[in-house]
Amino acid sequence: xxxxxxLFAVALLFVACNEEPNSKxxxxxxxxxxxxxxxxxxxxxxxxxxxGPEGCINxxxxxxxxxxxxxxxxxxxxxxxxxxxxxxxxxxxxxxxEKNHITLYLHSYYLTDYIASDIDPAFLERLDKNMDALRxxxxxxxxxxxxxSNHNNKDKPxxxxxxxxxxxxxxxxxxxxxxxxxIYCVQAGFIGSWGEWYYTENYPxxxxxxxxxxxxxxxxxxxxxxxxKDRQICFRQPQFKMRYLKMRGQEVKPLTxxxxxxxxxxxxxxxxNDCFVxxxxxxxxxxxxxxxxxxxxxxxxxxxxxxxCKECEYSNAPNAIKEMEKYHWSxxxxxxxxxxxxxxxxxxxxEQIKRRLxxxxxxxxxxxxxxxxxxxxxxxxxxxxxxGFAAPANKRxxxxxxxxxxDPSKKFVYKQAEDPRFWMxxxxxxxxxxxxxxxxxxxxxxxxxxxxxxxxxxxxxxxxSIRFANENVxxxxxxxxxxxxxxxx
Numbered sequence: 001x002x003x004x005x006x007l008f009a010v011a012l013l014f015v016a017c018n019e020e021p022n023s024k025x026x027x028x029x030x031x032x033x034x035x036x037x038x039x040x041x042x043x044x045x046x047x048x049x050x051x052g053p054e055g056c057i058n059x060x061x062x063x064x065x066x067x068x069x070x071x072x073x074x075x076x077x078x079x080x081x082x083x084x085x086x087x088x089x090x091x092x093x094x095x096x097x098e099k100n101h102i103t104l105y106l107h108s109y110y111l112t113d114y115i116a117s118d119i120d121p122a123f124l125e126r127l128d129k130n131m132d133a134l135r136x137x138x139x140x141x142x143x144x145x146x147x148x149s150n151h152n153n154k155d156k157p158x159x160x161x162x163x164x165x166x167x168x169x170x171x172x173x174x175x176x177x178x179x180x181x182x183i184y185c186v187q188a189g190f191i192g193s194w195g196e197w198y199y200t201e202n203y204p205x206x207x208x209x210x211x212x213x214x215x216x217x218x219x220x221x222x223x224x225x226x227x228x229k230d231r232q233i234c235f236r237q238p239q240f241k242m243r244y245l246k247m248r249g250q251e252v253k254p255l256t257x258x259x260x261x262x263x264x265x266x267x268x269x270x271x272x273n274d275c276f277v278x279x280x281x282x283x284x285x286x287x288x289x290x291x292x293x294x295x296x297x298x299x300x301x302x303x304x305x306x307x308x309c310k311e312c313e314y315s316n317a318p319n320a321i322k323e324m325e326k327y328h329w330s331x332x333x334x335x336x337x338x339x340x341x342x343x344x345x346x347x348x349x350x351e352q353i354k355r356r357l358x359x360x361x362x363x364x365x366x367x368x369x370x371x372x373x374x375x376x377x378x379x380x381x382x383x384x385x386x387x388g389f390a391a392p393a394n395k396r397x398x399x400x401x402x403x404x405x406x407d408p409s410k411k412f413v414y415k416q417a418e419d420p421r422f423w424m425x426x427x428x429x430x431x432x433x434x435x436x437x438x439x440x441x442x443x444x445x446x447x448x449x450x451x452x453x454x455x456x457x458x459x460x461x462x463x464x465s466i467r468f469a470n471e472n473v474x475x476x477x478x479x480x481x482x483x484x485x486x487x488x489x
Contacts, residue, residue, distance in 0.1 A: 044063075044352045044355075044356075046061050046387075049364050049383065049385060049428050051365070052364065052365030052366075052367055052381070052383055053367045053381070055367065055370075056365040056366060056367040056381075057365060057366045057367070057368075057483070057484050058364070058365050059362075059363040059364065059365065059366075059468075059470045059471075059473065060470060060471040060472070061362050061469060061470060061471075062469050062470055062471045063355065063469075064469070065101050065351070065354060065355060066101060066467050066469065067097050067098075067101040067102070067103050067138075067463075067467075068103060068358070068359070068360075068466055068467055069103050069138075069140065069453065069463070069464050069465070069466065070103070070104070070140055070184055070330075070358065070392060070393070070394055071103070071104070071330055071331060071357055071358025071359060071388070071390075071392075072101065072102070072103060072104060072331060072332075072354065072357045072358060073100075073101075073102065073104075073331070073332055073333070073334035073354060073357065074102065074104035074105055074106050074142065074305075074331050074332065074333060074334060075096055075102055075104075075105050075106070075334055075335075076105070076106040076107075076108065076307075076333055076334075076335065076336070077105060077106070077107050077108070078108045078110065078149070079107060079108070079109050079110065079126065079127075079130070080110045080112065081110060081111055081112050081113035081114060081120070081123060082112070082113060084120070084122045084123060084126055086126075087126050087129050087130055087133070088105075088107075088129070088130040088133040088134070089133055090133045090136045090137045091137075092133075092137075093105075093133055093134060093136070093137025093138065093139050094137045094138070096139075097137065097138055097139065097463075100334070101354075102139065102334070103138065103139050103140065104139060104140055104141070104142065104184060104331050105134065105139060105140075105141045105142070106141070106142040106143075106144065106187075106333065107130060107141050107142070107143055107144070108144045108145075108146065108149075108194075108195075109123075109127065109143070109144070109145045109146075110146060110147065110148070110149060111123075111145060111146070111147050111160070111168060112147055112148060114160075114164075114168065115147050115157065115159075115160045115164065116160065116161075116164055117164075118167065118171065119168055119171045119172070124171065124172070124175060127172070127175050128175055128178070128179070131175070131178075131179035131182055134182045135179075135181065135182045135457070135458075138461070138463030138464065139182070140182045140183065140184040141182060141183060141184060142184050142185055142186075142187060142234075142305070142331065143176075143183060143185075143186045143187065143189075144186070144187040144189040144194075144195050145168070145172065145189045145190055145195060146159070146189045146190060146192070146193070146194055146195030146196075147159045147160055147190075147195075148193050148194075149193065149194060150193060151193040151199035156201055157201040157202065158192060158193045158199050158200060158201050159190065159191055159192055159193075159200055159201055159202050159203070160190070160202065161202045162202065162203070162215055162218055162219065165190045165191070165219060166218070166219070166222055168190070169190070169219075169222050169223060169226055170226070172226075173226035176226060176227055176228060177226075177228060180228035180230070180231065180455070181453070181455035181457045181458050182458075183228065183231055184231075184331075184394070185231055185232045185233070185234055185270065185303050185393070186223065186227050186231060186232075186233050186234070187233070187234045187235075187236075187272055188219070188220060188223060188233055188234065188235045188236070190219050190223075191203055191216065191219060194274075196236045196274065197216065197235070197236050197237070197240070198236070203215050203216060210247055213243055213244075213247065214247075216240070217244060217247070220233070220235075220240075220244065220269075221265075224265055224268065227268075229263045229268075230263075230394065230395060231268070231394070232268045232269070232270040232302055232303050232393060233268055233269060233270065234270040234271055234272040234303055234305075235269065235270070235271055235272070236271075236272060236273075236274065236285070237271075237284075237285055237286075237287075237291070238271060238285075238286070238288075238291040238292075238294050238295040238298075239287070239288045239291055241266075241269045241271070241294075241298070242288065242290070242291065242294055244265075244269070245266065248265075250266065252290075252294075254294055254297035254298035254300075255267060255297075255298050255300070255301045255302065257301070257422065259301075260300075260301035260421070260422075261301065261395070261419075261421055267301070267302075268302075269302065270299075270302035270303040270304065270393075271295060271298075271299065271302065271303070271304050272303075272304070272305055272306040273285050273304065273305075273306040273327075274306045274307050274309060275306075275307075275308065275309040275310075276306055276307065276308045276309075276320070276323070276332075277308060277312075277314045277315045277319060277320045277323055277340070278308050278309045278310045278311075278312055278314070278315065278337070279310075279312055279314065280314065283309060283310075295327055296326050296327055299327050299328040299390070300328055300391075300424065301421075302393070303330055303331075303393045304327050304328050304329050304330060304390070305329055305330050305331035305332055305357075306331075306332065306333070307332060307333035307336045307337065308333075308336065308337040308340045309336070309337055310337060310339075311337060311339040311340050311343065315339075315340045315343065316343070316347070317343065317344040317347045317349030317350070317353070318349070320340075320344070320349075320353070321349065321352065321353065321356075324353065324356070324357070324389045325389055325425070325426065328389055328390035328391075328425055329357055329358075329389045329390060330357060330358040330359075330389070330390045330393060331357060331358065332353075332357055355387075355388075355469075356387060356388050356389050357388065357389060357390075358388050358389065358390050358392070359386055359388040359390060359391055359392050359420070359423070359425065359466075360386065360387045360388035360469050361384055361385075361386055361387075361388075361420075361423065361466065361468050361469065362384065362385045362386075362387055362468065362469045362470060363382070363383075363384060363449075363468050363470050363473065363481070363483075364383035364384065364385055364428070365382075365383050366380055366381065366382050366383075366483050366484065367380065367381040368380040368381075368447065368483075368484060368486060371489065372437060372486055372487075372488050372489070373437070373488070373489050374437050374438065374439050374440070374441045374442060374488050374489065375436070375437060375438070375439040376436065376437060377434060377435070377436055377437075378434065378435055378436070378437045379432050379433070379434045380400070380432070380433050380447070380483070381430070381431075381432050382430065382431055382432070382433065382449075383428060383429070383430050384423060384428070384429045384430075384431075384468075385427075385428050385429075386423050386424060386425050386426065386427055386428075386429065387426070387469065388425050388426075389425045389426075390425045391420065391421050391422065391423050391424050391425060392420050392421050392423075392466075393421065394421075395419075395421070395454050396419075396420045396421065396451050396452075396453070396454065396466065397415060397450075397451065397452050397453070397454045397459070398415070398416040398417075398418040398419075398420065398433070398449070398450075398451055399413050399414065399415050399416065399449075399450040399451075399452065400413070400414045400416060400433050400435055400447065400448075400449065400450075401413050401414075401447070401448040401449075401450050401480055402414075402437075402441065402445040402446070402447055402448075402486075403445060403446045403448070404443065404444070404445055405443070405444040405445065405446060405485065406443055406444065412437075412438050412441065412445075413450075414433075414435035416433050416434075416435075418431055418433065420451060420466070433449075437488060441488045442488055442489075443487065443488065444485055444486070444487050444488075445485065445486055445487075445488060446482060446484075446485050447482075447483045447484055447485065447486055448475070448478075448480035448481060448482055448483060449468070449480070449481045449483055450465060450478075450479065450480050450481070451465055451466035451481075452464065452465045452479065453465070461479070462476065462477065462478055462479025462480075463479070464479070465478075465479030465480070466481075467479075467481065468481045
């Protein structure tokens with residue numbers, strides 16, 4: 001039986017060697033294709049939902065592109081160990097946001113010169129500086145650490161020993177904790193070229209038996225211990241999570257809503273696909289029984305994103321959109337693979353994909369308590385359509401905010417129990433937000449819906465609040481979404 005799998009492994013190796021998934025280096029970074037004017041794909045035309053109660057407030061959808069936190073196309077940057085002066089600056093983050101609606105970066109840190117030594121403190125200081133630039137500019141980051149950006153024999157070893165990799169994880173750990181607020185997620189990294197857990201020198205290559213996987217779990221479990229508990233760790237293939245669950249005596253089943261967003265390994269173990277729609281198997285991303293079905297369900301509650309690596313018959317935009325819907329894509333490289341991105345622009349689908357990566361919340365209607373009274377319970381029923389591919393992956397606050405029309409310094413904020421991580425992509429979510437109005441309230445108040453970042457360092461920064469895709473609701477100065485004006489008796 002093992003012989004059969006060995007033959008399969010040889011075939012898979014042949015595919016991987018002839019369809020190199022990520023054979024680009026820092027010197028080969030590709031500029032994003034030039035974007036075209038906004039086009040609304042006929043397939044994306046809005047289909048109205050059922051109307052709300054009589055007397056409800058209706059809202060108008062917008063197709064405008066907008067910068068929203070923790071979603072969308074990302075900019076990839078490489079930081080190497082032999083150029084410690086290269087760092088991110090705030091003006092770059094601000095410019096990317098204002099011109100291209102970028103709120104995400106993927107920072108690939110190459111520890112090449114430290115493959116058998118401690119990381120230079122200057123390298124770690126640069127990491128910290130980059131995090132601060134992201135924070136000031138209103139963006140977050142996908143982090144990956146690795147040792148080599150190719151798998152040429154002359155550049156062996158392609159990764160560090162487990163002993164050194166674990167030392168490096170310990171050195172990086174304090175910076176992850178300090179900067180958790182601007183970390184979107186962490187890709188597993190450390191093993192193999194590009195940190196993709198494939199071309200490796202110090203771990204069993206193309207593991208088959210449990211004992212061959214075990215060295216990988218040493219790194220995975222160490223990362224689980226040091227990455228902030230409210231952040232997910234993304235692995236290159238679904239087989240890794242499936243195998244890990246089996247080896248640790250758990251059922252190999254996708255997450256359920258009850259299991260989602262806990263601090264368990266199962267809830268925090270996510271995925272990334274760096275050869276999206278690049279072959280029938282996404283260049284070996286899928287190659288074990290049930291892995292597609294597993295990821296399709298599991299990614300409802302875990303992150304999915306990445307890049308493509310070559311154009312092929314599967315790369316056409318309609319198929320890519322179907323795959324993004326199926327696997328709940330939240331983020332994607334804005335520059336790779338350029339042939340695929342350019343083809344999406346040519347077919348008129350790029351703008352739709354840009355709008356729909358991650359979440360895209362649209363207010364349909366609101367129905368507030370009629371004749372609200374100070375000191376009494378107030379309710380507002382909401383209908384929210386998520387037109388994106390996915391729900392938010394990280395925790396997000398929901399607040400009802402009331403601001404006096406006569407005296408804007410009078411503001412009342414009521415935090416809600418709603419969790420937008422369950423406002424699923426492609427679905428209509430109905431909910432009722434409730435509070436007891438302050439006894440001191442009297443007169444006209446503007447009512448807002450606010451979805452701020454829960455981290456205190458970001459909570460009051462409007463750049464980190466979620467903007468709804470409606471006309472005339474966004475208040476840029478505060479990050480609030482205007483619902484209506486009420487008169488409190």
